[in-house]
Amino acid sequence: MKKNQSGFAHIFIVLIIIVVIGIIGLVFWRVTSNKQSSSVPGEVTVDTPKIKDLGINLDYYNEATGMAGDIAFIKLPAVPGGIEAPFLEYGRYTPESSAGPARLNPQPTFLAPLGTKVRSLVDGKVVNVSKLYSGDYAIHVQPEGSDIIFDLEHVINVKVKVGDTVRAGQEVAEVSDYDSRNIGGLGLYEIGVFFPGDPPKHACTFDYLDDSIKAETLKKLSALQDSWEQFIGNTSIYDQAAAPIPGCATRDLVEG
Template sequence: MKKHKLNQSGAAHLILVIVIVLAAVGGFAYWRISQIQNESSDDTSASTPSDSSARIKHLGIDLDYYDSATQTAGDIKFIKLPTSEGGVDSVFWEYGRMGEASSAGPARRNPQPTFIAPLGTKVHALVDGTVVNVPKLYSGDYSVHVQPKGSDLIFETEHVINVKVKKGDTVKAGDVVAEVSDYDSHNLDGLGLFEIGILKGGNPPKHVCTFDYLDDSIKAETLKKITALEDAWEDFIGNPDFYNQAAEPTPG
């Protein structure tokens, strides 16, 4: 009888130990799940979907009217580009421009405005916001993604090197974030290039027209300078039909 009671006592102790262990495991699991959720929340780049206040306050480089004496338009240097098949053939490629088919692939529309500028040219943040990603690209250079607070849009400066910012940094429009890339510089007589773009949702994300999102503080003057840039390039190369400005709802 005494032995039976001892067995019962031992079983009770064992059950108690099991209950304590299960409670501890359950508590840890709950704590860890909460931590993971918090980490995921901190890492996300998506905020409340609303692009109403997301506006570009800097073009990414300093653009000005063409100066024939220096053959520059702000940061942009005019040269006769020794382009290869399917290569860039102007100092500015507008959004939606149809490229030529080449050995690298079929003709396609340019998804982002592209600027050609001397190597070392500084690239600036387009908007106020947080750096949400700095991915390395297939071309060996980088893209800087900035997302304004409360917006579902991501504004990028693509094909850049010597990046000055990292994920999590807060930037203001006009802050230097990188330099133009040396990608394809062998086809551009030593010049660099970079692109500006806006990404919206999806995987892959949708590209939208950058110049539709210019802030009112720079919109009128920037669009005048883009039109003047296209006119100056056509004069420079002697081809008045290089750009189809009549088909551009918004210049650029």
């Protein structure tokens, strides 16, 4: 009898070990699966976190107000190496100048009046708030279960801290006053889809738009570029015909 009990106990222990190993394996597979779904830079799948808010208001240009949502249309100062439009697309080529070496823009840039509120692009956790060389700040938000970081750069009056959970559309900062004197007194801010690494890389931001805002946002981005060229009287500011998607001059990854 004791021998049988000992045998049953042994079998029971083995079964428990098998169950525990199975649970550990399942948890590991699910975590790995979630990570893999968004870990390939530039590859967007149904499981990839998406941008649900552009951070500021974008609309069609209103000639009466001189605004396209939060974006102001003014005659910008001609500054060597400076900003020549209220929107600079992802991957835009910037030639070498006194301001720095030639490069491709890793983050779309927007100009808006000082004081304009900036909102989170996605739902997620704030994983970094850091001061930049320019004296303003960068905010990194990472959706749960993803290794993609959605960044807001060149912002001031930051209202969140590392560890905070935010929702898309939640106010987190204001546009920066960095270089305001060279952009007609306006503020600026940048958005990005960031993949940490060595080297770090950004992806075409507007490939990551959520379906709920994608179609209308892309139409407004295209209209914004057309309206600015008409406003400034120069149809060579943008090359929309060559763009793979409105707002991105390329779909290639850009280092930085």
